[in-house]
Amino acid sequence: MSEQIHKVVIIGAGPAGWTAALYTGRANLEPVIFEGEAPNTPGGQLMITSDVENYPGFPEGVLGPELMEKFKAQAVRFGAQVKSQNITKVDFDASPFRLWSGDEEILAHTVIISTGAKAKLLGTPKEAELMATGGGVSACATCDGAFFKNVEVAVVGGGDTAMEEANFLTRYASKVTIIHRREEFRASKIMLERCQNNPKIEWALNKTIDSYETEKVGVGVLAKDQLKAINLKDSNTGEISTLAAEGCFIAIGHAPTTELFKDILETDETGYLVTQPGKAATAIPGVFASGDVQDHYYRQAITAAGSGCMAAIEAERFLESKGL
């Protein structure tokens, strides 16, 4: 058992975790950040994105993995200790808090949770590859919509996210088809009507994605598969039809990574960790949550980074108030 009690332990290394590590590092709190290992993705959702054009400070854009490398390097420069391990169990009943990575026990005066969320995917063949290489599949219209100017795209889902993404995409795409597996929608009436009244939006109802059709584009090391069409399967008849689309946005919901904190921390009705209004503090003093694990609304790298900063400042003040 480890005798050392860390001042700050950070779980999860996306924009929120690295920012929390940077700030607590610069505050000389010697943070230890557990960046995780497979099946978790060190670096978070940006590791499975290509170009990021909406992160301020990068006028030419930046690759998601490159941006995360920079986040990491900056945190390490200020003393963050990085552990490429998963936290597998936590006990927040008493201070110092106890965490485990397998058999290894870790003690901490404060814990910052930044385990993120994952977009749910369909699991269709080629989907993950097309997403990772910028080949036309995405789970974030705000991030990737601008790559689809004057081409036809599709959005999958029948909830508010799908409606919001579809509407947003009409700013760029020549046509947006919403693919939904039934005729009834979970989306709120107002969001649905906005799409129904948008002349650029078409509907493929009672349809699921059967497969993607791709075409090789680029040469040499830049060669990649690019989405060209989606084969749709009718939910009732099983009939296959083809929809031309260079982009496919999967909007079937997100799942926050909260299994570790089940029955320990409060979650909202959609499973996200609850923090105090406008704060990173959870109901347990000394335990903070930042980034997408507690935000189902904005879900952006920049907002996650901002909330990592909030968690770090709150942790620092908490430690100070306890004389630690």
Ligand code: NDP
């Ligand atoms: P939802 O769970 O509301 O909707 C998910 C949609 O994806 C459903 O239509 C569902 O179909 C479909 N779906 C799920 N799995 C599959 C699958 N394997 N194949 C095909 N389709 C699938 O998620 P959202 O992300 O849309 O919304 C989450 C929450 O966030 C909601 O409470 C929503 O109101 C809120 N939100 C609010 C916004 C706003 O107010 N501006 C914007 C975005 C989200 P089915 O209906 O058949 O189950």
